[in-house]
Amino acid sequence: MENRKYELMDEVYKHSRNGMVTDIFQIRALRDIPEHGVKKGDLGGYVEGEHNLSQEGSCWIADKAEVCEQARVEEDAYVGGQAVVWDDAVIRGQAVVDGHSSVVFFAIVEDQAMVTDWSIVSDCAIVRGRATIGGNAGILSNSVAEDQVCVNGHAMVFGHAHLSGEATITEYAVIMDNAVIKDAAVVRGKAHVCSLAKVSGNAVIEDKACLTGRVEVSGNARIGGETYLQEDIKIYGTVPDPGKEKEKEREAVLTKRSGNMKR
Secondary structure, three states, X not given: OOOOOEEEEEEXXXXXXXXXXXXXXXXXXXXXXXXXXXXXXXXXXXXXXXXXXXXXXXXXXXXXXXEOOOOEEOOOOEEOOOOEEOOOXXXXXXXXXXXXXXXXXXXXXXXXXXXXXXXXXXXXXXXXXXXXXXXXXXXXXXXXXXXXXXXXXXXXXXXXXXXXXXXXXXXOOEEEOOOEEOOOOEEOOOOEEEOOOXXXXXXXEOOOOEEOOOOEEOOOOEEOOOOEEOOOOXXXXXXXXXXXXXXXXXXXXXXXXXXXXXX
């Protein structure tokens, strides 16, 4: 192939996983790759073979990152830090995978998506658009995160869940089993949204709230505390928080008492 982008160094390194040891090789640039600040002669990350990193486009593997087995980095994608990309995972487009993150088991990261920190994308999950996965979060088992979704903290998304729009999933939230989170919705705390439940608009699900079944929450609704909603419940607009309502009542009583004392 003319205009080869990189070559494999002769020195052999060992990649160990699940008790199996594989030979891997560090790459060296044969030409400049300005898109990633790479100069001819720069050393990069590690691959098992040239099938792991395309010679076309500006895609690159840097630092101590490893791409092994049948995983592929294509087009203009970048894998750096101490990230690992294994199995048949694919990183393409202008996607970035770095930090200590892992993309494994047929997962796909594409477009301008970013996977960083200690996060994991696995089991046929797809991260695309401008979605960002960080912290210790996980996108697993056929779930999709797209558009400008942000998932971080210790949040877990799995079981064919679908995240879109500008939705934010954070802290210890769990989204699972065909649940849908979209628009500018936020799920945080230790909230669970599962089993076909849908959250949209500017809704916020927080604390230890749990939505399951065909529950739909939208608008500016706020569900918190230990609220448990199931089956075909639909909530639109603003829903008062019982705890905050009691606090307002208490403040009103104190204000009234203060006024009476002045008299």
